Amino acid sequence: MRFVTFSTSQLPTPHLGLLRDDEVLDVDLAGRALKQDVPDQMLDLIDNYEHYRPALDALLEKAGKRRFSEVKTYTDIGAVHALSEVELAAPIPRPRKNVICLAVNYSEHAKETAGVREHKGEIPQIPVFFTKATTSVNSPFGTVEIDPSVSTELDWEVELGVIIGKRGKNISEEEALSYVFGYTVLNDMTARDLQSNHKQFFKGKSLDGTCPMGPCIVTADEIPDPQNLGIRLRVNGVTKQDGNTGMMIFSIARSIAILSKGMTLEPGDIIATGTPSGVGFSRKPPEFLKPGDVVESEVEQIGTLRNRIVEAGK
Structure with missing residues (x-):
């Protein structure tokens, strides 16, 4: 459904x-x-x-x-x-908890950010988790405001979102997908200057409206293999990211198993599973979103987000 x-x-x-x-x-x-x-x-x-x-x-x-x-x-x-x-x-307009996210979960994305991040392009041995505030959630076709007094380096990251469907702790990798209610599309927009200045992810990931989500949730039974979905993003019609969820370093099942060790996952929890290569800040020269841009984030079998960037107060 x-x-x-x-x-x-x-x-x-x-x-x-x-x-x-x-x-x-x-x-x-x-x-x-x-x-x-x-x-x-x-x-x-x-x-x-x-x-x-x-x-x-x-x-x-x-x-x-x-x-x-x-x-x-x-x-x-x-x-x-x-x-x-x-x-x-957004399918869940106000989640009960922060959106849980994975960083550098695609190998090519790890490589492309090697020159601007401390990981030197090395593939992580364990998942890197962070969260986005619930107030960052936006609708699938909502506008995203840029306030230049806050950030001038807003970037894009298309991701497959996983919606947890039942309570679980210490979930085995073999059983992990049975805990999934369904899947959605997210854009983990990031204020790169804030991310760099604050030396961690939370603030730069959590500006209001910077987590467009939707357009729907597709139940897990309709996507038996979530590790074989095309995932892409366009800015003003130009393709910036084009990958496949099969390129993840840590599969959805593996990520759920590791995340749930000693930590209870609950129905309605949202996990953003990482982004493929093609983000703006690692390009030469770097590219960032500006007022008037239209960002389309797409995951095969689910749908497409379409978000216009506007300047705050305009």
């Missing part, structure tokens, strides 16, 4: 939708029509997915192979919306 968090002019509070092709089904309204117990928010869905799964299956079975808009039961109550007519929020 593919889930979104969306709002409309009639229902401005973001709530849960089922995405199929170019249509969004309002889960709450459809559930009422079929007298099914369904969630209205993404975190409730993730927390209780096994409980809600039969009801969600019933919503899909009602449509069968038809479009949602061809089901009179749904259209009569206004439960169907064209994707182009809704506003998408």
Whole structure:
């Protein structure tokens, strides 16, 4: 299944939708029509997915192979919306915890940053983890503000996002993927000057709005091999990053196993799995985002983020 968090002019509070092709089904309204117990928010869905799964299956079975808009039961109550007519929020608009991220998890990215980072291009022997503040989360098509008094070196990093679906600690690598609820797309935008000045990642990674996410969460059963997905990023239509998740140094399963040692992962936790080569600050000369730029971040089988850069206060 593919889930979104969306709002409309009639229902401005973001709530849960089922995405199929170019249509969004309002889960709450459809559930009422079929007298099914369904969630209205993404975190409730993730927390209780096994409980809600039969009801969600019933919503899909009602449509069968038809479009949602061809089901009179749904259209009569206004439960169907064209994707182009809704506003998408980040699938989890306000995570309960910081977004957990992996640094230098693609070998070519490690090599390209060798001259500007202390690791000298060496492949890490253990994952490097850091976090982004919850307030950095942005919508898949939201604007990203640049405040030149704060940073003048905003960079891009397209990443596959992993959404944890059940509580676990000391998870084995063999069982790790069974703890995944689904996958999404993130752009781990980074203020490189702050990252350098503060000698660590958190501040430079956590400016407001610098973690666009979405456009949906695709459940894990629809992506049986998350280590074989094309991943790319464009700035103003020009491809800057083009890789595959199979190029990760630490697989998703391995990363979850190491992260969960002595540390409990919980439903709704978000893990950003690292970025391929092609970031801006390692280019010669360096390239950074500026007002007017449009950044598109894409992961195969999931979708594309499209974020415009604007100057704060303009």
